[in-house]
Every structure is written in structure tokens, then in C-alpha cells.
Amino acid sequence: MVWFRKRIFIYAGIIAVLLVLSARGSEFSLIGLFQLGNTWEMLSNRFWPPRWDLVPYLLQQSLITLSIAFFGTFTALLIALPLSFMAAENTSRSVGSFYMVRSLLSLFRSVPEIVFGLIFVVSLGLGPFAALLAIFLHNASVLGKLIAELVESSDKGPQEAMSSVGAGRRTGQLFAILPQIWPNVLSQYFYRFEVAIRTSLVLGMIGGGGLGQSLMNYYNSLAYESMATAIIIIMVLVIIVDVSGGIVRKRVI
Numbered sequence: 001m002v003w004f005r006k007r008i009f010i011y012a013g014i015i016a017v018l019l020v021l022s023a024r025g026s027e028f029s030l031i032g033l034f035q036l037g038n039t040w041e042m043l044s045n046r047f048w049p050p051r052w053d054l055v056p057y058l059l060q061q062s063l064i065t066l067s068i069a070f071f072g073t074f075t076a077l078l079i080a081l082p083l084s085f086m087a088a089e090n091t092s093r094s095v096g097s098f099y100m101v102r103s104l105l106s107l108f109r110s111v112p113e114i115v116f117g118l119i120f121v122v123s124l125g126l127g128p129f130a131a132l133l134a135i136f137l138h139n140a141s142v143l144g145k146l147i148a149e150l151v152e153s154s155d156k157g158p159q160e161a162m163s164s165v166g167a168g169r170r171t172g173q174l175f176a177i178l179p180q181i182w183p184n185v186l187s188q189y190f191y192r193f194e195v196a197i198r199t200s201l202v203l204g205m206i207g208g209g210g211l212g213q214s215l216m217n218y219y220n221s222l223a224y225e226s227m228a229t230a231i232i233i234i235m236v237l238v239i240i241v242d243v244s245g246g247i248v249r250k251r252v253i
Helices: 006-025 036-046 052-087 095-109 113-124 130-152 157-164 169-208 210-220 224-252
Strands: none
Touching: 006 052, 006 210, 052 095, 052 130, 052 169, 052 210, 052 224, 095 130, 113 169, 169 210, 169 224, 210 224
16 A cells, blocks of 8 residues: 555654654744643733724724735736746746746745835835835745746647637737636735735834734834734734635636
């Protein structure tokens, strides 16, 4: 049987060693797990009750966070779509352009959004625009790679059919590949949009505006009840985006 091959035990042993080393490196503690009750006690005493009078203000800040996430992710998708065809092995113009675009995508993807955010906050000043650029650059590279992999795994049959009726290479690729991968493209987009909302919160903590900046201000002033209100708004925001994305995907599929 496959499960009792020798190499399976070797792989399991390697994974076990890596888990032990990771646990030591991350200072994992079973005793610490039993101390989570202290965390619950702290949350119930300091974070409750939330400041509901702050909801109108925090909803206004959430619009800034949504604007950063949506504009940054949607413009990244517009850039990533043509880049993905250049970064896919089966649709790239040449080997040179394939490796060049793939390398550029890997370069920008390797830089976390918060690093871009720190750079833009220093160069452009505090505000949502710095967070917007950080989210745009990272998501354009991530979506470019993900969509390129979808392009490479697309069915060749429709492309051959388009070529047989006289369609040009680019036209055939566009109308034969894009309809196949579009539902998956939307899935990737909505996932990156959700991630961008959470990222914009982190970028807000370093001066990018929106809910993240309000959350950081409450933390620095020890206003835990206000923090609880902001956290609730964040949770509701992410749930709404997730449900909306699911509805759109179902309609498209």
C-alpha cells in the first residue's frame, strides 16, 4: 500500500523534526495554552462594554479603509490581467519576456505591504494614499502570478478552435482563455480584496489612515472599550465582503 512505503516514513520523520524545531523557535508552550483564561478575563473586564457612541465615526473611517482596499485591489487586477498573459509560459511572446515579467512579479511580491507602506509614508507623508500604493503594488504582483498559473492550466481546445477559424494569436488567447478562467479570477480577486481590508488596517497603524489608525490611537490611549468597538466594526466589514463576494461568484459561475 502507498501509505506504508519507506519514503512516507522518511517524509513523516522530516516533518516531525521540522515541527519540533519550529515549536522551539516560536517558543511554543503547552502551559501558555492553559493561561488563555487570563486573556478572556482581560477582554471581559477591559474591552466590555464597547463604546457604541463611536459607531458613526468608525463607520466613516471604515469607508476610508474600504476605499483603500477596493481601489488598490481593483486597479491591481486591471494591471495584473495583461501581465499574467505575459507571465504565462503558453501565452508569453518569448522566453526572455516570460522570465523578465515573472522575475519582476516575484521581486514586488517578495516585499510585504507594510514595507511598501513604511517607504511611502516616509516619502509621501501620512495618509491613505501611502497605504493605497502599498496595496496596489503587492496585489498587482500577487494577482499577476496567480492568474498566470490559471492561464497556463487552461484548456488548449478552445484556443485551437479559435485558430482554426482564422482568429489572431492574441484574439484567440483572449476569447478562448479568459472565459475559462474568469470565475477563478473573480475568486482570487475577492480573496485578495478581503486580505487588502485586513492589510489596510495594519497600514493604518503606521499612518495610513482609516480604521487601523483609529484602532492604534485607541490602543495608545488605553481606550480598550473604543478598541472593542473598532474590532467589531472590522469583523462585520470582513463578513459583509465575504458574503458579497460569494454572491457575485455564484452569479458568474
